[in-house]
Amino acid sequence: MNTIETATYEVLMHHLTAFGNNNLDEIMLDYTEHSVLLIDKGKLKGLQLIRSFFMEMFTAIPTGSFFEMKQLTISDNVAHIIWSSKSDVAEIPFGTDTFFITDSKIIAHTVSALVK
Numbered sequence: 001m002n003t004i005e006t007a008t009y010e011v012l013m014h015h016l017t018a019f020g021n022n023n024l025d026e027i028m029l030d031y032t033e034h035s036v037l038l039i040d041k042g043k044l045k046g047l048q049l050i051r052s053f054f055m056e057m058f059t060a061i062p063t064g065s066f067f068e069m070k071q072l073t074i075s076d077n078v079a080h081i082i083w084s085s086k087s088d089v090a091e092i093p094f095g096t097d098t099f100f101i102t103d104s105k106i107i108a109h110t111v112s113a114l115v116k
Contacts, residue, residue: 004076008101012072012079015099015106019054022063027054030106038110060090060115077101091116 001009011030018026028051037044037053044053061067065087073080079099085092095113099106 001074002076005074007104008074008077008079008099011101011104011106012074012081012099016081019057019061020063020067022058024051024054024058031109032105032107035106036108038108040112061085061087061092062089 015027015030018024018030028047031047031050033046035045035047035050037050039053044050065085067083067085069081069083071080071082077100079101081097083092083095083097085095092113092115095111097112098110100108
């Protein structure tokens with residue numbers, strides 16, 4: 001990995017660890033007020049809307065849920081993951097996220113998941 005890819009990986013690992021722990025305050029450290037999250041319902045911009053999205057996600061994927069990382073790819077400042085998850089609330093056989101990271105912050109993030 002080059003220096004940019006190492007920095008991207010570090011931000012991604014911080015994000016995934018915080019998500020696994022349902023630690024909203026730690027997750028929000030990865031974003032800025034100008035960050036954009038693109039989801040099936042459209043664009044969420046800014047910390048308040050991104051925070052609300054993750055609060056909702058924690059109900060479907062609470063701490064301790066099964067989570068499998070199927071693929072992780074990093075190219076410079078872009079990270080892409082393919083994953084699955086299962087909890088008492090939801091089964092997600094396929095999920096994918098792409099993260100665009102600049103200056104140790106997620107500036108754009110896409111999320112798509114098949115939720116059953």
